[in-house]
Amino acid sequence: MKKSTEIALMGLLVVSALGLPACSSLYGSGTGDEQVSRNERIDEPVIKHIAPPDPSLASRRSGPTMRAELAARNDTGMPKGSLADVLFDFDRYTIRAEAVPALEANAKRLRRQGVTGVLLEGRGDEVGTAAYNMVLGDLRARNVKQYLEDLGLDVEVDTTSYGKDRPLCFRHDDDCMQVNRSVHFVVKQ
Template structure:
């Protein structure tokens, strides 16, 4: 006689049990002891052929994420005014104001006067190249350059604070030259 181990016996019962029980099904309602088998579901090809063809509209393009969405949410939570000012951009590894930067500072100064803003924070930033320590110093120099130019324009009622985030709090999070240029900047934040 063949001796089966308990786990082998359980395995055989698991496989053969349903077959055995299917043969012992009650014969009420069936003819001749044959069990009724349910109809097979249609194959995938048959379902596709039978389904009416409908044009599914393309999903809408996702809205672009604003470059400063995180920054703006943080500012709104702290109660700072949300008046957008153009950023003052700088060349790589420079803190000298370019011609377009001078124009941006002048435009921002006019908007500060027109809106009677008395307090502003200048946030100096850098791209991701270089060490954090170096970029903190460079960001501060950029912000101080903008502050000195604002003072030379004769805005007397304005209190200007300066901070540097270096490369640690970028305005643009992508890793490409366009984004790096946006991060080499001084950003105006209105405080009241």
């Protein structure tokens, strides 16, 4: 009887030892790097690699026809340069301190022009899945809308997200990707 108890205990120890690593990975016992700003992150696999740019895409996407289409569809509905885009950090949707003056200037311009409605278009850069960037763009647009409401802007504000599917800039460089990590204002008449 003693030998069968020892065998049963040994079997239990082996099963327990095999099950522990699996359980720890299920409940996120990762490194501190993965735990950064959990309230701001979207549950999607972490992006570890950015593919090198395809030079043939840049020339096709930045031709005169595409630039004209881009300018037309990204028009704000106000004089050129009067409404600034709100830029965001990579993989974040909180409003940056550097973006606050532009956001407040946009609110003043909208009040001064008597605008009654505005559409906030949230976007993401080309890194990550389309679904991930769609959610990220939506969260960015909603944060800007909340900030405008907190400023007391009495304008009908709608939000939408284009994710990475409707970029403001088509080049494959850091500056262009920063432009696409934004919320773009469009005046509704």
